[in-house]
Amino acid sequence: MRPQDLIRIKRDGGALNAEQIRAFVRGVTSGEIPDYQTSALLMAIFLRGMNRDETVALTRSMIESGSRADLSSIPGLKVDKHSTGGVGDKTSIPLAALVAACGVSVPMISGRGLGHTGGTLDKLESIKGFRTNLPIPEFVDTVRKVGACLIGQTADLAPADKKLYALRDVTATVECPPLIASSILSKKAAEGIDALVMDVKTGSGSFLKGLERCRELARTIVEVGTGLGLRVVAFLTDMDQPLGRAVGNALEIEESIECLKGKGPSDLETLVVEMAAEMLVLAGTAKLIDPARERIRFAIRDGTGLKKLREIVVAQGGNGKVVEEPSRLPQAERSTPFPSPSSGFVTAMDAEAVGLAAMALGAGRRTVEDRIDPAAGILLRKKLGDRVEKGEPLLELRHAEATPLEEARAFLSRAYRFGSAPPPGRPVVLGRILG
Amino acid sequence: MRPQDLIRIKRDGGALNAEQIRAFVRGVTSGEIPDYQTSALLMAIFLRGMNRDETVALTRSMIESGSRADLSSIPGLKVDKHSTGGVGDKTSIPLAALVAACGVSVPMISGRGLGHTGGTLDKLESIKGFRTNLPIPEFVDTVRKVGACLIGQTADLAPADKKLYALRDVTATVECPPLIASSILSKKAAEGIDALVMDVKTGSGSFLKGLERCRELARTIVEVGTGLGLRVVAFLTDMDQPLGRAVGNALEIEESIECLKGKGPSDLETLVVEMAAEMLVLAGTAKLIDPARERIRFAIRDGTGLKKLREIVVAQGGNGKVVEEPSRLPQAERSTPFPSPSSGFVTAMDAEAVGLAAMALGAGRRTVEDRIDPAAGILLRKKLGDRVEKGEPLLELRHAEATPLEEARAFLSRAYRFGSAPPPGRPVVLGRILG
Numbered sequence: 036m037r038p039q040d041l042i043r044i045k046r047d048g049g050a051l052n053a054e055q056i057r058a059f060v061r062g063v064t065s066g067e068i069p070d071y072q073t074s075a076l077l078m079a080i081f082l083r084g085m086n087r088d089e090t091v092a093l094t095r096s097m098i099e100s101g102s103r104a105d106l107s108s109i110p111g112l113k114v115d116k117h118s119t120g121g122v123g124d125k126t127s128i129p130l131a132a133l134v135a136a137c138g139v140s141v142p143m144i145s146g147r148g149l150g151h152t153g154g155t156l157d158k159l160e161s162i163k164g165f166r167t168n169l170p171i172p173e174f175v176d177t178v179r180k181v182g183a184c185l186i187g188q189t190a191d192l193a194p195a196d197k198k199l200y201a202l203r204d205v206t207a208t209v210e211c212p213p214l215i216a217s218s219i220l221s222k223k224a225a226e227g228i229d230a231l232v233m234d235v236k237t238g239s240g241s242f243l244k245g246l247e248r249c250r251e252l253a254r255t256i257v258e259v260g261t262g263l264g265l266r267v268v269a270f271l272t273d274m275d276q277p278l279g280r281a282v283g284n285a286l287e288i289e290e291s292i293e294c295l296k297g298k299g300p301s302d303l304e305t306l307v308v309e310m311a312a313e314m315l316v317l318a319g320t321a322k323l324i325d326p327a328r329e330r331i332r333f334a335i336r337d338g339t340g341l342k343k344l345r346e347i348v349v350a351q352g353g354n355g356k357v358v359e360e361p362s363r364l365p366q367a368e369r370s371t372p373f374p375s376p377s378s379g380f381v382t383a384m385d386a387e388a389v390g391l392a393a394m395a396l397g398a399g400r401r402t403v404e405d406r407i408d409p410a411a412g413i414l415l416r417k418k419l420g421d422r423v424e425k426g427e428p429l430l431e432l433r434h435a436e437a438t439p440l441e442e443a444r445a446f447l448s449r450a451y452r453f454g455s456a457p458p459p460g461r462p463v464v465l466g467r468i469l470g
Numbered sequence: 471m472r473p474q475d476l477i478r479i480k481r482d483g484g485a486l487n488a489e490q491i492r493a494f495v496r497g498v499t500s501g502e503i504p505d506y507q508t509s510a511l512l513m514a515i516f517l518r519g520m521n522r523d524e525t526v527a528l529t530r531s532m533i534e535s536g537s538r539a540d541l542s543s544i545p546g547l548k549v550d551k552h553s554t555g556g557v558g559d560k561t562s563i564p565l566a567a568l569v570a571a572c573g574v575s576v577p578m579i580s581g582r583g584l585g586h587t588g589g590t591l592d593k594l595e596s597i598k599g600f601r602t603n604l605p606i607p608e609f610v611d612t613v614r615k616v617g618a619c620l621i622g623q624t625a626d627l628a629p630a631d632k633k634l635y636a637l638r639d640v641t642a643t644v645e646c647p648p649l650i651a652s653s654i655l656s657k658k659a660a661e662g663i664d665a666l667v668m669d670v671k672t673g674s675g676s677f678l679k680g681l682e683r684c685r686e687l688a689r690t691i692v693e694v695g696t697g698l699g700l701r702v703v704a705f706l707t708d709m710d711q712p713l714g715r716a717v718g719n720a721l722e723i724e725e726s727i728e729c730l731k732g733k734g735p736s737d738l739e740t741l742v743v744e745m746a747a748e749m750l751v752l753a754g755t756a757k758l759i760d761p762a763r764e765r766i767r768f769a770i771r772d773g774t775g776l777k778k779l780r781e782i783v784v785a786q787g788g789n790g791k792v793v794e795e796p797s798r799l800p801q802a803e804r805s806t807p808f809p810s811p812s813s814g815f816v817t818a819m820d821a822e823a824v825g826l827a828a829m830a831l832g833a834g835r836r837t838v839e840d841r842i843d844p845a846a847g848i849l850l851r852k853k854l855g856d857r858v859e860k861g862e863p864l865l866e867l868r869h870a871e872a873t874p875l876e877e878a879r880a881f882l883s884r885a886y887r888f889g890s891a892p893p894p895g896r897p898v899v900l901g902r903i904l905g
Contacts, residue, residue: 039641039642042641042642070505071506071641075642082481205474206506207474207510208510
């Protein structure tokens with residue numbers, strides 16, 4: 036069958052079988068199928084959808100396009116966590132340390148920030164010496180010895196995903212549940228894990244907008260992950276405001292350390308505890324969620340989580356002293372307050388605008404080639420429900436002396452809304468979808 | 471705006487404005503917009519549609535992508551006819567001669583056959599010496615002197631269409647009314663015409679299947695053509711069986727000559743008279759359709775149509791003697807009857823299968839590089855409603871001695887259905903859509 040015949044089937048709303056999908060992914064990976072046919076199929080998939088079997092087949096084919104990390108030499112079930120991305124979302128860092136401190140192996144392949152969302156790798160690289168480009172054997176070795184390792188995607192894991200993602204980015208076919216699910220799950224399955232906790236962000240700062248579409252994505256990931264033989268639980272979590280108070284790479288490492296000391300913002304701590312506990316249950320080291328939460332909270336209280344973070348940092352070549360002395364992290368030259376234009380309660384936030392403002396300060400990338408300023412970012416002094424007086428600082432901008440502030444200020448000027456009463460409270464965890 | 475932002479608008483069901491469409495077509499023509507973005511937009515257009523204003527803007531931008539033939543030195547309104555393509559559809563040839571014989575200029579840019587449908591250029595080139603690649607100045611000159619000229623698309627007329635069509639062909643985005651309309655109308659408007667009669671074929675041999683989609687295409691062409699300032703009338707005509715009795719290039723030239731002598735098959739003559747008369751009305755040389763029909767029929771009876779065909783052939787470098795002696799046309803080495811497998815009335819025909827059988831005999835191209843055998847083809851001895859006895863010839867295959875017949879026979883074995891009673895009669899002209 037020619038590629039255009041497969042495109043036609045999907046275009047007309049039909050389902051592709053596993054053999055057809057495999058042939059397509061092989062052609063994409065080898066370069067035999069030109070990009071213009073691939074992008075036409077991606078748009079047809081975007082608009083016509085894919086059922087569970089198609090998405091499982093797509094994911095399997097993407098896994099088969101490269102090699103797989105072999106973690107079988109490490110005892111126990113290996114559990115990872117992945118997020119669709121948000122603003123101020125540093126969850127992975129305290130969570131990996133806590134879960135590993137509780138004896139569960141966490142092999143984690145993370146991403147970089149692009150656009151308004153940050154990336155775990157960029158945050159970790161604000162620690163001097165921290166290497167995120169370990170080759171797979173060293174990655175496996177670190178997981179075995181330390182219990183956790185956080186690296187970037189390597190060229191040999193799911194190369195089809197790399198090709199498809201690059202095309203999706205420039206053809207407006209990113210925000211599509213089956214394509215997102217296959218992209219995430221192909222990388223995750225290729226890293227050799229047994230179970231996954233998925234954090235689907237929803238709100239003004241999530242890249243996929245609309246609660247229903249986010250719920251659909253969460254369901255798709257659970258169904259397809261289960262179809263691949265993984266244990267998967269998805270959380271639907273709030274991103275109507277940044278998570279915690281720090282947005283920016285070194286600032287978020289500092290906040291992660293605070294969280295591991297039990298002094299972090301409550302929304303961050305809640306999310307870390309909920310998802311870390313779920314990971315213990317998925318790994319089978321806890322039977323029920325309540326005792327699992329207790330174990331995670333204990334690892335915060337007794338400092339074993341923080342100690343584990345230090346071990347991870349050192350194992351990956353970073354300066355372990357930052358864990359005790361976060362002031363060793365890169366520090367911005369300037370701190371500029373952003374005063375509130377009104378008095379009242381913060382009734383709504385545009386988390387995306389905050390993320391874009393941080394990017395404009397140098398904390399993120401506009402294009403993949405951009406360099407990041409690890410010290411740049413934003414500290415939130417006021418969040419949803421907080422009372423503020425006109426002129427009082429809403430946020431604090433951290434930046435280099437030479438950085439122009441106009442663009443960040445423009446984004447921030449539309450990031451807050453005020454009212455005469457606080458908005459109704461909203462929990463961090465909005466839903467939990469089991470396989 | 472980046473191309474992906476335009477794609478996103480269309481993907482989400484929005485309408486693009488004229489400026490956005492112009493930017494896109496310019497980028498496609500210049501090569502600045504890569505094919506993978508173009509094909510994603512084409513698929514989004516296929517599945518989301520385009521409204522009248524968008525399609526007018528698209529067509530205008532495609533016209534602006536190249537040069538336009540200037541026919542203003544020729545007095546009177548210039549009228550062309552175009553068909554979506556069918557099997558045995560040689561209408562353009564007698565029609566151009568008859569309309570020109572009645573004093574109306576017919577500048578006609580035609581196509582080649584591909585797949586199961588034939589092309590006017592291939593048919594004309596079966597006349598020894600006939601040139602279809604005249605440069606535009608010679609084309610204009612011939613229209614002025616002879617009243618009609620039939621050539622192929624030149625590289626400088628609507629080059630954007632050439633690029634878009636090539637991509638549509640390999641990305642399953644061909645059968646889309648706004649894209650078809652803009653492709654046809656951009657070429658037609660660029661050739662400098664004032665009015666157009668459009669023949670939208672519908673039935674088993676048409677490339678767009680389904681009466682409703684064909685009607686939608688006819689309406690779109692009339693609306694968009696009118697929006698471009700052209701006078702346009704569209705006919706919806708029957709293609710549930712081949713038109714006339716001849717399928718194949720030289721065979722169709724011979725049948726065209728028969729038609730101009732008043733001895734052609736009645737379905738062909740009816741269609742030629744109806745559309746030629748409409749062209750006289752559009753050109754303003756006839757006020758009403760009835761007297762226009764009479765003038766066309768008179769040009770058949772008095773032989774001026776046939777004389778005009780000879781003039782056209784000679785003006786374009788062809789051997790004019792074929793008009794008096796069609797036996798000078800290429801003749802196939804062999805004539806092989808295809809016997810009826812059943813007795814009964816012909817109740818249904820698969821015209822596409824007949825076209826594919828003719829292609830298999832050498833009358834058409836599988837790929838654009840294929841060479842054609844001008845003498846090859848099929849003569850239909852039985853058509854819808856005819857009574858046939860088992861073993862009696864249904865068709866006659868004309869072919870070179872070396873041509874294998876298996877593939878053609880396989881197509882033909884499913885081309886006819888038989889029953890105990892003739893099917894209800896169906897007119898050739900199924901509908902007429904005015905601007």
